[in-house]
Amino acid sequence: MNESPSPEEGAEQARRTADAVARRSYGKLVAFLAARTRDVAAAEDALSEAFAAALAVWPLQRCPANPEAWLLTVARRKLIDAARRRQSGDMAAAQLQLLAEGLQWVAQADIPDQRLALMFACAHPAIEASIHAPLILQVVLGLDAKTIASAFLTSPAAMGKRLVRAKEKIRQAGIPFSVPEREELAGRLDTVLQAIYAAFAEGWSDPEGGDAARRDLTEEALFLARLVSELLPQQAETLGLLALMLHAEARRGVRRTTSGEYVPLAEQDPAQWDAAMIAEAEALLQRASALHVLGRYQLEGALQSAHVHRRRSGSANWAEVVQLYDALLAITGSPVVVINRALALAQLHGPEVALDSLQAIATDERLAQYQPYWAARAELLTRIGAHAEAGRAYEMAIGLERDPAVRRFLQRRQAALSG
Amino acid sequence: MSYILMTYVNEAGWFALSKAEQEQGVAAYKAYAEALTKAGVLLGSNRLQGGSTATTVRISHGKPQVLDGPYVDSKEQLGGYFIIDVADLDAAIAWAARCPAAGHGVVEVRPLWPMPA
Structure with a gap:
């Protein structure tokens, strides 16, 4: 023995x-x-x-x-x-x-679990916001600077330096390792959730799952979101964020054909989505709404839920989707929301109304280099028959896209204009 | 700051593509150059002919030595470059990631040595 x-x-x-x-x-x-x-x-x-x-x-x-x-x-x-x-x-x-x-x-x-306090220290407002997510990934999960740098499209040397500087700041500025008091909690929690969502979004941008470091990043972000929602189960937005991420994750594999071509949501087979993850997400959204504190992650989760429901039931619910985008826009004021809202609006009131709604953000300089803006414009312009202008918008979207499969998808759409 | 994005690609891969795929590939580079131009960051770019057309020259013991072929004989060869002017390295990396070559080869990002005014 x-x-x-x-x-x-x-x-x-x-x-x-x-x-x-x-x-x-x-x-x-x-x-x-x-x-x-x-x-x-x-x-x-x-x-x-x-x-x-x-x-x-x-x-x-x-x-x-x-x-x-x-x-x-x-x-x-x-x-x-x-x-x-x-x-x-x-x-x-x-x-x-x-x-x-x-x-x-x-x-x-039993070692006391102070991970939540550590996360609040990493996402402290005294630390530059863009390093919150990398810092949490390194300090709470032990990922190395090289992996984090690739995920966040920055050089490993620069990422390493920024991480070192942020840790020095925690020590020298005396940033506390504590969970903020009730009055402060919601605001401070938001920076933690933002960091987790940023990590998830970076992982999500590797749809083929070919890049192991990135794929792991969505898993790590889900792990963190689960951890936070277990430690703070009464915070509606932590549940909303986890629901949002689970909804997205449930469709991960279906975004590509077996030969690696991009499949948009409207053309995915709902039977291939991960039903267990979707069910978990739906239950989380229910729990969150019972807490009666609305927020952006719950709204984004509800949007995912509405898309899933539409595709599964085959019945259009665009009015509800537009309403959810309206609420989200009121909270975030984000041009990204305006773009997604325009695409839903096109389903409800037609492409002209949708294009008009994009005028509100046309002067936003950040959008000039934002692929989804050009892809949305191209799609809407195609629908009103403005093919020359649509072709130019596709050209911009293709030039700005970094995923080869999405690039090929956009090129096929562009080619179909002249066909 | 100015950066050069040097694209290293497997030249054999290009000839293995169908005509339609080659056209799609060229169109992707054209769209990329267009996006760089519209963003106002492109200073210059060129596509190079294949590595087999390269010749290397060095002075050895006071005499020029001329050799056929590229300096580094690797599967992936320098295929072209884009010189861009952007705020910082992260912006340069973001453009490098959008370069079609990043999908089928490698893009090396190097800051240019600043010229004295």
């Missing part, structure tokens, strides 16, 4: 256990290690040393019964060593005191 595993088996088992712990608890361990000192970078370094130690030691001794506690004990010792090396005098004494206070937890089986 007590046979020792072979060295290969031992190493393999150690690696599997370490991977599982990293997957399950990385953010929990970082949050716990950094909560007192607010030094996220030092916590991450100590934790990565602890993982390296685990891979060296576990194969020789069997994996510990509580690997999280083992890692935490080692990481904490590394942190204390590092603090001793780095500093001397009063500063060091204060720092060591803070670190020692945490030690008592390690003996216990």
Whole structure:
């Protein structure tokens, strides 16, 4: 019974256990290690040393019964060593005191879950908004800068520097590791949800799922959204965001034919959508609406729900869809909403009305380089028979599209104009 | 800042395409150049002839040495470039991602050395 595993088996088992712990608890361990000192970078370094130690030691001794506690004990010792090396005098004494206070937890089986507090620190208004999502992905989930940089279309070196700077800011500015009080919660929560949604959207932009790092990003974002909605179940918008993401995820695989061609929503086979995910999303939207606090994610979730219902039942519900876009527009004022609303409006009142509605945003400079704007214009112009103008709009949409399959789809539409 | 986007593509891939696919490919590059122009960022661009037409020259021991073929003999060859003027590296990367070459090859983004005024 007590046979020792072979060295290969031992190493393999150690690696599997370490991977599982990293997957399950990385953010929990970082949050716990950094909560007192607010030094996220030092916590991450100590934790990565602890993982390296685990891979060296576990194969020789069997994996510990509580690997999280083992890692935490080692990481904490590394942190204390590092603090001793780095500093001397009063500063060091204060720092060591803070670190020692945490030690008592390690003996216990349950590590307190401070991931939510860590997320609020990462998405703090004092930190530049565009780094919130990358920071959460790194600190809570342990993704490396290279993976994050690709997903956010930026250089790995630049992403690495920005992450380091943001962590320094948390430490130096004394950004708190805490969940904000009730009055502040809704506003602060919004930045956390935005960061999660940004991560999801970046993952979503790899429809072929060919890029493993990106595909994982939607899974990671779903993991974070589930975590936040478990920890804050009474916040309607966290439920709305999770519902919205599940609706989108349910259609992931159906967006491409087997040969990799783009399939728009209107041409997808609803039977191939993931029914379990859709059911979960619908239940979440129900729960959210019972809380009587409307918000943008619930509205976007409701829009997804309306699209699913229309395609499944075959009955048009464009009036409801336009209404939802109106409400969303009132909250966000976003030109992106105006574009989607115009396409729904075209179904309800015809393409001329829809094109008129786009006039409101025609002078917005950001749209000049926004593919969906040109694709929507091209589609509407085609429908009123303005083929030359439609062709030029398609040309812009094609030039701005980065997904080759969508580019081919737009090129087919453009070619059909002259056919 | 000015950047050059250099496209590296597998030349054999081009000849393996059907005529219709080649036309679609050329049209995608044309649309891309058009979008760069409309955005007011394009400073210049060219498509190069195939790597087999390349000749390399270097002075070795005081004498010119001329060799047939491209400098780097790899499957993916420099096929063209776009020089653009944009706010920063992230903007350049965003344009590189839209370049059709990013879909079937690689786009290298390099800042140009600033010219003294």
